[in-house]
Amino acid sequence: MATERVGTMTEDYVKVIWKAHEWSGEGLTTTELAATLGVAPSSVSGNLKKLARDGFLDYEPYGRATLTASGRAVAVQVVRRHRLLETYLVEHFGYAWDEVHDEAEVLEHAVSDRLLGRIDEELGFPDHDPHGDPIPRADGTITHPSGRRLHELAAGSSGDVVRVSDHDPALLRFLGTLSIRVGSRVRVVEHHGFAGSLRLELLDSAGGSVAATELATVAANAIWVTPVA
Known part of the structure; x- marks a missing residue:
């Protein structure tokens, strides 16, 4: 189920927070977010406060940022776009699995839902990307591999x-x-x-x-x- 598109900053932040929780079960601190996104901690603090006001996450200064239901819905769709694009780059353009992340980071903000649906169909509706990370379905459902x-x-x-x-x-x-x-x-x-x-x-x-x-x-x-x- 597609969600209304939000700004690039919002998509980047909620995706990073969601991915951290996906495998470790924890949110991220301001310092960890700054290191992951490559920005100053002061910028991260300001953006987290804005995203909390907008209803995308729960955040207390010096604590860990966790997503609200709205934040998770946005994050899952961004992750879906990112992982489908990575898969397409590997299978149709011959990219190596270590080369696709940066390309998908750029494309995930621009690809339309219509084009993404065609890519998904062309790939045969894959359930995981080249690294084994699960690809969320269009309705937002996601199944993680046991391991x-x-x-x-x-x-x-x-x-x-x-x-x-x-x-x-x-x-x-x-x-x-x-x-x-x-x-x-x-x-x-x-x-x-x-x-x-x-x-x-x-x-x-x-x-x-x-x-x-x-x-x-x-x-x-x-x-x-x-x-x-």
């Missing part, structure tokens, strides 16, 4: 990769060189607690090992998997 962070898997356990955080393009490029992407099956061989890393095997469709690598905790934290027997 846990890779580092939470016990040694000897296997899992299918269902999501990789797109926060750091360099990390996406690195994981791409290891052929770790959404849909890959992996097995945790061993946790190296003191080293802050784990040894990982990449598996084929029959469960056989095709490659092995060491992953630091920061990389393992960016990967969500669904455990398999």
Whole structure:
């Protein structure tokens, strides 16, 4: 269900707050928002107060900003546009998964609902983007994949990769060189607690090992998997 379009600033803020809550369950502080958006904390404080007055979020100075129902409705539609555009750029223009975020950031504010509907249809109504993040439907409904962070898997356990955080393009490029992407099956061989890393095997469709690598905790934290027997 489409919502009335609002300004770019509003869309940017509610989307960032919604995405932070999507996987961590928490809102964002002024400092965290400033770092994510690349603006001064003083500017963020002023904009948060305006968005609170406009009814898009709940915010108390020095506290965490959380979305109201109106803010969530706007955020979900922006996220839908962003993730469909990322998917289209990868599937139809040959972009790599680490290249699409900035392009989609620009296009998400300009694409019309009519064009977005055609893109959705052309793609076959995908339920997730190239990073495994769920794509909200036109009516605002959204289904998140079940999964846990890779580092939470016990040694000897296997899992299918269902999501990789797109926060750091360099990390996406690195994981791409290891052929770790959404849909890959992996097995945790061993946790190296003191080293802050784990040894990982990449598996084929029959469960056989095709490659092995060491992953630091920061990389393992960016990967969500669904455990398999």
